[in-house]
Amino acid sequence: MDLFNYNKDNSSQPLAARFRPTTLDEFIGQTHIVGKGSLLRRAIMADKLTSMIFYGPPGTGKTTLAEVIANTTDSHFMKLNAVTSGVKDIREVINTANDNLNMYGQKTILFIDEIHRFNKSQQDALLPSVEKGTIILIGATTENPYFEVNSALISRATIFKLEHLTHEELGEMLNRVLTDGKKGYKNLGVNLDSEAKEHLINAAGGDARVLLNGLELAVLSTPTESDGTVKITLKEIEQSVQKKGIIYDKGGDNHYDVISAMIKSIRGSDPDGAVYWLARLIEGGEDPKYIARRLLIHASEDVGNADPNALNLAVSTFHAVNFVGMPEGRIILSQCCLYLATAPKSNKSYIAIDQALRDVVNHKTATVPAHLKDSHYKGAEKLGHGVDYKYPHSYSNNFVSQQYLPDELQEKRYYKPGESGYEQKIKEYIDKTKGSWED
Numbered sequence: 001m002d003l004f005n006y007n008k009d010n011s012s013q014p015l016a017a018r019f020r021p022t023t024l025d026e027f028i029g030q031t032h033i034v035g036k037g038s039l040l041r042r043a044i045m046a047d048k049l050t051s052m053i054f055y056g057p058p059g060t061g062k063t064t065l066a067e068v069i070a071n072t073t074d075s076h077f078m079k080l081n082a083v084t085s086g087v088k089d090i091r092e093v094i095n096t097a098n099d100n101l102n103m104y105g106q107k108t109i110l111f112i113d114e115i116h117r118f119n120k121s122q123q124d125a126l127l128p129s130v131e132k133g134t135i136i137l138i139g140a141t142t143e144n145p146y147f148e149v150n151s152a153l154i155s156r157a158t159i160f161k162l163e164h165l166t167h168e169e170l171g172e173m174l175n176r177v178l179t180d181g182k183k184g185y186k187n188l189g190v191n192l193d194s195e196a197k198e199h200l201i202n203a204a205g206g207d208a209r210v211l212l213n214g215l216e217l218a219v220l221s222t223p224t225e226s227d228g229t230v231k232i233t234l235k236e237i238e239q240s241v242q243k244k245g246i247i248y249d250k251g252g253d254n255h256y257d258v259i260s261a262m263i264k265s266i267r268g269s270d271p272d273g274a275v276y277w278l279a280r281l282i283e284g285g286e287d288p289k290y291i292a293r294r295l296l297i298h299a300s301e302d303v304g305n306a307d308p309n310a311l312n313l314a315v316s317t318f319h320a321v322n323f324v325g326m327p328e329g330r331i332i333l334s335q336c337c338l339y340l341a342t343a344p345k346s347n348k349s350y351i352a353i354d355q356a357l358r359d360v361v362n363h364k365t366a367t368v369p370a371h372l373k374d375s376h377y378k379g380a381e382k383l384g385h386g387v388d389y390k391y392p393h394s395y396s397n398n399f400v401s402q403q404y405l406p407d408e409l410q411e412k413r414y415y416k417p418g419e420s421g422y423e424q425k426i427k428e429y430i431d432k433t434k435g436s437w438e439d
Contacts, residue, residue, distance in 0.1 A: 015216040016209050018183050019176075020064050022071045028173050028208070029165045030061055040160060047073050049109065051130055051137040053145045053154075056162030059207030062140040066111045075107040075136065076100050082117035090125045097134045108135050115139030116148035123150045130156055144256065164206025171201055173208060177215065189229035190219055196237040203241040214241035258284070259294060262337070267302045271341040278337045288329045292318040295336050306346035306421035313339055344421030352414040359409055366406035399433055 021027045024034060024041060034041045043049050049069065054062040070077040078093050097108035110126075112118070118126075129135040130153065137157060141148065145159060165173070174197060177184040192200075192215075204211035218232050218240040225231055258280050265273030281291055292314070299314035317336035321329040360366075375386025390400045403410050417427040 014213070015177070016212040019180070019212060020067060022067060024068055024072075027061065027064065027068060028176075029169045030065075030162050033160045033162070034065070044069055044072050047075070049073065049075075049136050049138075051157040053115065053139040053141065053149065053157050053159050054162055055141045055143065055145050055159065057164055057207065058142060059204075059209035059211075060162040060164060061208065062162060063113060066138055066140065069109065069138065070111075073109060075109045077109050077111065079111045079113070082112055082114040082122075087122055087125050090122060094129045094135065097129065101134060109138060110135050111138045111140070113140050114142075116141040116143040116145070120150060123153055127152050165208055166206070167201055170204055170206070170208065170211050171197070173211060174201070174215065177212070185219060185230075188219065190232060191229050192232045193234070195234040196232050199234055200237045200241060203237075210241065263294065263298055266298055266337065266341045267345065269341055269345065271338045274337050274341040275334055278333060282326075282330050282333070288321045288326055288333060289318070291333055292321045292336075295333070295340060298340055301350045302345055302347055303340055303343045304346040304349040304423070305417065305426055306344035306423045308422060310340055310343050344423075346418045346420055346423050348415060348417055348423065351416075356414045359412065363406065363408055366408055369403055369406065371402070372404065401433070
């Protein structure tokens, strides 16, 4: 169950595996977590590791970091893949870890790839050993661990987020491969022209594995020139990488990032940003009903009574998308998205309910004023319920001033309408009836 067990002759391995770094000095990218002086780098070099979780998009170096640790640490290193391993495998690792610690005083580091695929019982099986320090856990996941990993494990691990590799970092990786005579392509005389290089980097989308696989396919499929070189042009690279899929995983962390970008663009009244992120969601295969639900929420949270019709349109959008389906549903989603982005904005309804909820929690003994209590049941009037209640429709303009909040909260103002759109009229009405809320 050793983590990495490569043959000395690895020439038959794929380029991505053959070129995988084994030391921190070879590692490219993620300088925010493994750069000089960083916490993780110091911990690796000193072999003073604690449980941690690496999460980020594919091809950013999660497994590579595990290999670096495997090559650096004096601890016994073991690996499980959450897709193929069960509780039985976990118990075997724990037994080995206990033996190593008791007999040799040696710690065990357990690397679990795709840890988010472990169910609750599997994760719970790890917890006691992680808690006691019998096992130092290193998990790798493309999912946000705060959503997919048990909170008990999260609280005992340091989370390190890996980012897409930058254009410059991917360029550095390409140059290393082309100039490395042992693991790379220096001895093959590969000549990658500038257009091909630029397209390959852009098509990789921050994923080192896509970059290396695309280059390898181009090299293997391109005939050698008469001078012994392999000339790679834009044409060969385009054929090798084909079309790079949209960087969007509807089951992963990027899912929340793209949704967030759409909502923030709508909130910021930018229709172009809003419809672009909507397109990313659609192209990424997001459930259109999920998108419609998010638009529904936004219609009240950020537009609210500045344009009461926004909620009506969002509700209609939800039903219309359900009825019509895709791909035509994209047009309906676009209409609603653009309407919300260009509508006047108000979050006053959102603020009002949250403030009221806080007061409900903080004033649990607050009682309904007697005049607001139900007076229709037998004996209610004798108890004073409903007595002195003023019926608004019996007064001019259907309004009369009276207390509607509990005694201890009667001076509270939860709803303070803004001055955008229809809410300006609401504000004018409230100012007339209750007085200006700034008073």
